[in-house]
Amino acid sequence: MAKEGTELERVPLARDASYERQYSSQPSVAQIEVLDEEARPSTIGKNMPAINWGDKKVSPSDLEALKTMVAREPPWKTACSLVSAYFQQNLLEDFYRRQNDIIDSLMEVDTLHSGEYIGDEVDEADERRARRAVALSFLSNIVLLVVRVSIAAVSGSLSIIVTTLDAVLDVISGSIIWSTSLARRRRNKYRFPIGQARMEPLGIIVFSCIMGTAGFSVILEAVRQLIDHAKTELPYEGAVIGGTVGVIVMKIGMYIMCRKSSNSSVQAFALDHINDVVVNSVGLVGALLGDKVAAWLDPLVAMIMSVWLIYAWGGQAYYNVMNLVGLSATPPFLQKLTYLCWNHDPRILQIDTVRAYTFGDSYLAEVDIVLPASMSVAESHDIAEELQIKLERLPDIARAFVHIDYETSHEPEHKIH
Structure with missing residues (x-):
């Protein structure tokens, strides 16, 4: 199931100024704290920046047109004159197939955020x-x-x-x-x-x-x-x-x-x-x-x-x-988890660590997110718990652990055996 990959660690992702302005209408920490316990806003289904991933995919007809174009090019104009057109066509098809697979995984994450995900439903x-x-x-x-x-x-x-x-x-x-x-x-x-x-x-x-x-x-x-x-x-x-x-x-x-x-x-x-x-x-x-x-x-x-x-x-x-x-997950799978965490809630300031490793036929996932230091325990708990629930809804994740922090300058929390 898993090939040797890598993990994303100590690479903080921060929201830019335009993003902060876009969500300036969100209630402040002080406003949230005075809300009634039952009226505390949920982070599930929050309107996040939407990307029409379907337009980014390469259709079979477009792929055939690209392969035909490569076949018609003379050898000295292709990527490598020593490589046959047939081999280059296979490389091209493999590249776009992997790209489409990545886009499909990101589209699956978007359905998790919108509440339309059905991947964990049992027939x-x-x-x-x-x-x-x-x-x-x-x-x-x-x-x-x-x-x-x-x-x-x-x-x-x-x-x-x-x-x-x-x-x-x-x-x-x-x-x-x-x-x-x-x-x-x-x-x-x-x-x-x-x-x-x-x-x-x-x-x-x-x-x-x-x-x-x-x-x-x-x-x-x-x-x-x-x-x-x-x-x-x-x-x-x-x-x-x-x-x-x-x-x-x-x-x-x-x-x-x-x-x-x-x-x-x-x-x-x-x-x-x-x-x-x-x-x-x-x-x-x-x-x-x-x-x-x-x-x-x-x-x-x-x-x-x-x-x-x-x-x-x-x-x-x-x-x-x-x-x-405990083999590390592949980079595309870690990319999928990072995309899920980043679009989970606008109050997440940074993503510190995204790690997934095999646990039998599935994965254990560990995620470190950065929240404002002044945020209440109840609010930060809700954000982390709902992120954990989303992660564990993915069929490849056996269990997910979400760690909350307020900065990224510390050493890794766990030792390596």
Whole structure:
């Protein structure tokens, strides 16, 4: 989810004189303090400077026109004569795609300020479909495991044994995803004050290590068979082929059902399903080649599949380790948070720090804002609390902390471990 980025710290942003004149009609601190407690003005939905971000986006037709213009330019007039027009077109498309993504994120922030944000609303129908997809995916992995264990027991093919190892891990990782999705709906705020979302990445790390060990064992066995020129017969060939093809068809169907879901757990299962299609197809081909063509092809295919599985699950382990360590959010995401904080309330004088770092599959956000030193505790509390609520409404933010200050000349409040 997160690539290595940076954080915005000790870079105060101050309102200019024109901005202050624009909001000179806002009540003063003394006026606000004498207001009745229930009549204290809310900062949500405050009229802030509006920017029509939709006009800033590059439409697909404009982008095609730009790409056509680049293609028509002679090499010596383009950005680099050594780079082909096709490559420059791809760079151009990638640049404007990233720009449009940034604009979309800023438009999303504007809907938060206007009270029109719907990104955190729960669609009950989608939730039911997601729960059904998770349950069916988990059951399909159990069926896959039973079929693969039966086929491996009668075939003895190393390629099929590798697919069986993958099926075992699928059931284990699937049970983690399923139990995590249940835990999210059955929260115990007293036993787990911050939730159990990190159970899933922790489990993936553990079982990635198990998968790496199992894959290495298969590689050693494959090397032994290659040295000994051992040949493995493939008995019950019809049952092996039929069972494997049936599993492949089932997994294709499950992938089609899960691939369009926006739920992260369902998306994880969709990736697992298409991975099973590839692994089982290659495993069956390796077993048939070892039986029909040459005995050394079966252990060779098993070795290749084991190396690939070790690489794939090693990448998953590294990704989840980085997320648990606390990797900084990307600059565009920090830019989004800064824009949200800056347009939250006109009484915010400066933004001192904007920090976000991974917390499992989501982020923890820390924001330091500067308010007038003479502002009352009640008023500054309301500004900070409503900013925290806005930040935590973003789907990528697990928890937000807003710190209030009256100056920016101090050292950072937290030490780095």
